[in-house]
Amino acid sequence: MGLEGKEETSSFLRDFLDECGGCAVIDGGFATELERHGADLNDPLWSAKCLLTSPHLVRRVHLDYLDAGANIIETASYQATIQGFEDHGLSKEEGEALLRRSVELACEARQIYYDRCIKDSSDFLRNGKYWRRPILVAASVGSYGAYLADGSEYRGNYGDAVTVETLKDFHRRRVQILANSGADLIAFETTPNKLETKAYVELVEEEGIEIPAWLSFSCKDESSVVSGDSILECASIADSCKQIVAVGVNCTAPRFIHGLISSIKQVTSKPILVYPNSGETYDAEHKTWVKSCEGKDEDFVSYVNKWRDAGASLFGGCCRTTPNTIKGMTKALSGNLL
Numbered sequence: 001m002g003l004e005g006k007e008e009t010s011s012f013l014r015d016f017l018d019e020c021g022g023c024a025v026i027d028g029g030f031a032t033e034l035e036r037h038g039a040d041l042n043d044p045l046w047s048a049k050c051l052l053t054s055p056h057l058v059r060r061v062h063l064d065y066l067d068a069g070a071n072i073i074e075t076a077s078y079q080a081t082i083q084g085f086e087d088h089g090l091s092k093e094e095g096e097a098l099l100r101r102s103v104e105l106a107c108e109a110r111q112i113y114y115d116r117c118i119k120d121s122s123d124f125l126r127n128g129k130y131w132r133r134p135i136l137v138a139a140s141v142g143s144y145g146a147y148l149a150d151g152s153e154y155r156g157n158y159g160d161a162v163t164v165e166t167l168k169d170f171h172r173r174r175v176q177i178l179a180n181s182g183a184d185l186i187a188f189e190t191t192p193n194k195l196e197t198k199a200y201v202e203l204v205e206e207e208g209i210e211i212p213a214w215l216s217f218s219c220k221d222e223s224s225v226v227s228g229d230s231i232l233e234c235a236s237i238a239d240s241c242k243q244i245v246a247v248g249v250n251c252t253a254p255r256f257i258h259g260l261i262s263s264i265k266q267v268t269s270k271p272i273l274v275y276p277n278s279g280e281t282y283d284a285e286h287k288t289w290v291k292s293c294e295g296k297d298e299d300f301v302s303y304v305n306k307w308r309d310a311g312a313s314l315f316g317g318c319c320r321t322t323p324n325t326i327k328g329m330t331k332a333l334s335g336n337l338l
């Protein structure tokens with residue numbers, strides 16, 4: 001890509017944020033929301049299983065988040081990998097088609113949402129002018145640990161045998177497919193360590209990935225990602241890559257978010273995104289979420305404006321948050337705290 005393209009990439013998200021009025025709303029937990037609707041995700045493919053068994057539900061959850069006010073919806077590809085689909089008995093081509101399908105489903109939901117808004121044209125009129133809420137489709141890429149389906153993305157320790165090269169090889173084909181699928185950007189999410197951060201950055205540079213990406217980390221406290229690596233180091237690596245247009249934190253307890261924003265701000269001037277989980281902890285052995293002292297949706301939502309003051313500009317939710325959480329955030333950010 002020439003210089004012109006790179007400049008376009010760096011202003012892509014800022015222009016979008018301007019259009020949204022300064023900050024944007026991301027959707028909430030996707031897999032856990034599918035479960036709330038009755039999907040059985042007790043499978044190594046987790047949410048990606050629904051791409052095979054219930055695409056209508058995938059589309060429906062995307063729509064629920066759009067109705068709640070989301071400006072960015074993330075595809076059901078978090079745990080969709082060609083290797084995972086092959087382990088499930090599918091061919092490479094079928095696996096690749098399902099990755100593309102995850103993006104199509106999100107794009108279809110956006111189209112349905114816009115078509116509906118045209119019918120109810122009040123959504124399209126602002127100060128007497130035609131306006132439609134900007135909506136992006138972000139192609140989710142979960143970590144190698146997510147593919148292992150043993151909760152590794154919350155530990156981030158892959159052992160000595162796994163190198164940057166292993167990880168690049170693991171992610172390469174999926175990232176290439178998602179980058180050419182019609183998605184607006186790639187969401188590298190729940191990144192657990194420095195090694196995988198390096199792998200993503202090298203991969204997008206070496207493969208000449210043409211769409212922008214964000215990189216977000218799952219963290220275990222205010223200063224470290226789940227592996228124990230420093231958030232400052234990880235965020236600096238993400239910052240060094242032109243294609244990465246935002247850096248942040250996801251699937252992390254809300255109580256650590258404020259401190260993490262302050263740390264990330266020290267090492268990047270890129271927009272910062274935060275989409276914490278409900279504050280519960282995932283018990284990989286029993287495949288359940290365990291309550292902590294953290295409160296409910298309402299408490300979580302009341303933090304949003306503090307996080308904005310601390311320097312973040314994209315906000316959403318991760319596991320166990322719901323369209324209701326996102327609705328609350330949308331209101332809180334537009335100055336109408338519930």
Ligand SMILES: [Zn+2]
Nearest residue numbers: 251277318319
């Ligand atoms: Zn999550």
